[in-house]
Amino acid sequence: MKAQRTHVWRGWRLVVLGCGAAAAALVLVVTTGSASAQEEQAPQFDSEYCLGCHANPGMQTTLPSGEVLDLTFDVAAHEASVHGPYDIPCVLCHTDVTGFPHEPLDVADLRVWTLERNQSCANCHEDEAESARDNVHAAALATGVREAAVCTDCHDAHNARKPVAHTPEVAETCGECHGEIYQLYEGSVHGEALATGNRDVPTCTDCHGVHDVGGPSQSEFHLFSPQICAGCHQDKELMDRYGVRADTFDTYIADFHGETVVLFEALAPGQETNKPVCIDCHGVHNIQSADNPDSQTFKDNILGTCQRCHPDASINFPSAWLGHYTPSADNALLVWLAGWFYKIVIPVTIGGMLGYVVLLSFRSRRSRKEAARG
Amino acid sequence: MADRYRRFNLSDRLEHVAQLTAFTALAVTGLVQRYSEAWLSRRLIDLLGGIEAVRIIHRIFATILMVAVVYHLGAIGYRKFVQRRPREMLPTSADIRAAAHSMRYLAGREAAPPLQGRFTWEEKVEYFALVWGTFVMIVSGFLLWNPIATSRLLPGQFVPAAKVFHSGEALLAVLAVIVWHMYHVHIRRFNTSMFTGYMSRRDMAHEHALELEAIEAGTAFTPPTDDASRRRAKIYLPAITGVAAILLGGIYLFVTFENTAIATIDPPEQVAIYAPVETTGTTGATVVTTTTLPGATTSTTTPLGAWEDTIEAIFRTQRCTDCHGNTMALGGVDLATYAGVLAVVTPGDPDRSPLIVLQEKGAHPTVLDDGQLAQVRAWIAAGALEALGGTPPTGVPGGAPGWEDPISGLLASCGSCHGAANPAAGLDLTSYEAALAVITPGDPDASRLYVVQAAGGHPGQLSEADLAVLREWIAAGAP
Structure with missing residues (x-):
């Protein structure tokens, strides 16, 4: 029930944020529009506007590292993603985009781009980001290990997904970076069962945690x-x-x-x-x-x-x-017998001693009374 | 008749203090291990510095206790061989009679408890409980302290069995002390003789009546001080020193017999933590390979279309017009109108049409797919008709550009620097004759005008479409 409510709230939060972004864009449009009246028509700065270019296949740019950054937005994949049902404007995540033409892209390579854009996830997913703040990947990242996983490495960006617990999907996701460990796991009693459809066995996150790994x-x-x-x-x-x-x-x-x-x-x-x-x-x-x-x-x-x-x-x-x-009569007989020995000896000995001193103390008192009576 | 009589000498009392200390420390550090999950045990373990510290303390006091046992053996020997004391502690038939008397007293069949000597039968019970208990604890303790040596000689099961014995015997000893020792020494009559060394005559009369009688009759044993006992001491003390040294050596062995385990545990698994699998699609920015378009090889099989029924739709649905047309005309290119398209198309010659040249190079934000490109090529090759059955566009005869139209127009803005009035670098691009200084008709790549523009970054830079037209014009001989 609680999880469901959180989910609903998250949806509302997205709507609220979306409205906020749209309102901000509108203000931008109005102010800049009046400032430069001779411009035919200020572009409507919503996702449709972005998709005007970015829905086209084959859009790409080459980064200084020589890597090619794909600029095409896969609309179908996005609609099938966890974000699909919500009308999230592009600029909610692409906060660096302020209009068209864009500012020149100032990233050295793909990883820099990923790490930079990944900052946006926390704007909506506060709890998860907070939980992940001190995790092992964040710690590695802080020491300069750029490969350390960030949100989109596990969840993807435009086709964001939520891996379902206890499924091979979880192990495969971790396995993308932890390939050797994944191979070991695949051959383990748990990994083999998982592959046959068993959903009782643990996958990576069951033992290591999810965002707080x-x-x-x-x-x-x-x-x-x-x-x-x-x-x-x-x-x-x-x-x-x-x-x-x-x-x-x-x-x-x-x-x-x-x-x-x-x-x-x-x-x-x-x-x-x-x-x-x-x-x-x-x-x-x-x-x-x-x-x-x-x-x-x-x-x-x-x-x-x-x-x-x-x-x-x-x-x-x-x-x-x-x-x-x-220990039992069948397993570890000697240990079992030793246990029974003390289970008998302790109550008998201590009981005997206790009985003796209690009776003695009563008897002594009676003796003293008799002596006092003369 | 004295008020009090000497009962224990300094040596006895020191032994008792050592026993008391070691027993209490061992009981506390042992029981918190037996009941390690109990709240009080946890608090005590924490207070003592953690479980490993507790175990070390336990072993230190175990060692002290064993040393005390060696001393006790030496003291017994001294009593027997030097002082030649009569047996005082060993049980006798008198003790059995005294115990039977006590039972009858409890039952009310005796008026008074038995009269007893130097050590009562109750005291002897406690002493032998201590002897037995210490023996069990030392033997089981050795097995636990040295499990590897134990399992070399005995089945491994002896180790957990030793733990049961050690733990059970400890509980028995602690409870016996609480019940038996407490009652007889502290509750029944608070007996301080083990600390003061003396017992009052009144207490002696109650607890050791026979001994009191003997002392007062002068028949009790008194330690000899004659030469013979001194001679015996001279032999006994070196001998017992040797024996004690051997026993202490035994204790040293007991304590240091084996290194049971290594101090630091190895990591359970040696595996590369980061070993990425070669796949794509995991990051937001996916690496993709550039698509190369295979020319116009399919043009023969592509049905012919015209601007108004086919080509216009291609540019619209592929959203070329989002940038080139409608509200924007990026690079001065407008693909929304037929007239606009003609600026980047050379009717009859797809290979000289900037639109085709650019698309075939790939890497444009929007790239037509192979089929669409072939369609556009075929349309251009057929004369880039506006409507099926129409005529090729006029104004561009044969599609070949000339100086008057459109080259002089393209270069018009160049004239602001390279004009007749102020020819920068001696170059004037406003007249055909002057422009030929940087043009090699028929060979664009040898033409400085084309080369500089194609290299890019010139202050007045032609658009790619214009550049393609320029190239075509030069290649055609710059008419």
Whole structure:
């Protein structure tokens, strides 16, 4: 309901802005028109006017870099885009255009042009722009990495689209720049399922966020990541569909690794730890089922995975980790028995002691009363 | 008969302080790990500097506790071998009888609690609970501290089992201290002898009646001070120093036995973060390749049209007229009217028509598609008729330009600099004869007038259409 209202408001906002721009253009027309009365007729400065030229195929200009900037506006693609239903004047985004003939285009290459024009998106999409302000791409851009993604790199400009969550479209969009990671993801248990039409599996944005995408190499992300995995892997109904246990997060934090990571996350999220999170053992973008012989957690591969952090580990070492099992008579019998030992010994011992001292204190009081009575 | 009797010497009391400190510190730093999700645990962990700091503190006090155990073993040996004390702490049948007496007392079948000696059976229970607990904690602690060594010799399961033992035994010990020690030492009677070293005669009478009786009868044990005990001490102290050194070495090994894990974790994946895929269409400004138009190869198959029924519509629908005609006539070109079009068209000769020349070069804001271009070419080649069945336009006979019309007109404005009155650079373009100084009839590319204009950037620059006409005129011999 809330999302819908936002959507409607956004539509209205566009209309309001559009009217504002039209009014501004009208004022411009009136004032300049009266100033230069001998000019036949001041151009009507609306999208129709722009399309007079820019709807024509083949319009282009060569930038100083030698790259060709396409100047043709694809009307059909725009109408099919998310902006299609709204009558958005060209100059709402092309704020640099003040009339015809245009000022000479002063951009060195295509990327400069994209980065410059991209500023306009925030005029309407304030929330998204705010959310993206500190993201990993913005940070890279600030350090001079011009390739870092901006709005139109993911959404396109004139044929702007909103990628639908949990679809291959999301992964493909990210994959345009993150090609190697995309290839790894494609071959992962999640990526393969996605390609077969599964919509339960995570795509890039489910783990990394959308506009607020953070740097995965940051400690914060590393420490928080188990909770991202748990978001799905603790969902019993979801896990039952695939025969995957839903207690993997609980069993993880029951052990030193998980306990430490969860505490670090809660108390010192920026600090590095040498304890592994899910992806350190299971793999990151190439994550596989532990039943897959290629998986780092497949039973024949797990010692090597342990040895990445415990170089001296030997063949018995992996079984010191209970493999996400809660100890039972079938799994980790010794641990299960030890647990039961204390489940019995503690209540019996402490109960006995407590019983003794309580009875003794009553008895002593009675003795003292008897003694006082003589 | 004294008011109070000495119960613990300085060594005993120091041991107790070490035990008290280590036990409390271990209990706090251990229980916050056992219950790490509890709010209070989180606060304490934060206060102590984080979980890794808590673990280090835990290990430091574990080491202190183990050193205290070594000292205790030395003290026991001193009592046994140097002082030759009778057994005081080991349980005897008297303790079992005393315990049975206590139970009968609870049941009301005895009028008074049992009379006991130097250590009551309750104290012995606590002592052996401590001995057992410390043993379990040290062994399980070793397995946890050195999991790699453990799993070399034992199944890996021993490590998590050790954790269960360590954690369970800790809880048992803490609860036992709270219930048993608290009641017997602090609640029943606030016993300060472990700190002062003395116990009042009154308390002795209550808790250690048999010992009090022996002390007052002079039959209690008193540490010997004779030469024989001094001789024994001279042998025992170096010997126990050696044993202690070995045990302390054992503790050092315990603590430094293995480096369980590396200090910094490797990145889980080595992959290029930025690896763009070669596609287009992702940016607002798409790279496109320039279209090259393939001449008039289709002209023979194109149906002939005339201005009014075909060509005018092409220029209008392709929106040529948006810039060239209607409200604007960019570059002086008007493609909305037949008369305007004739300025950029040479009837009968498409290749000499500026319109065609320009379109075939491509890169114009609006480019006609191949079919349309072929149509326009065919129309021009057929004489650029206004209407089907009409006659070729007059005034442009044969379509060939001449000096009088239109070249002198084109160059009229040049005359303001290159005129008869003030020929800049000695050039006068207002008369045919003078203009021939910069014209090589028949060869535009050798004609300085054409070359300078074609290079562009001249103060008085001809439009492309005019330039095409100029070229055509020179090529035709500049008539």
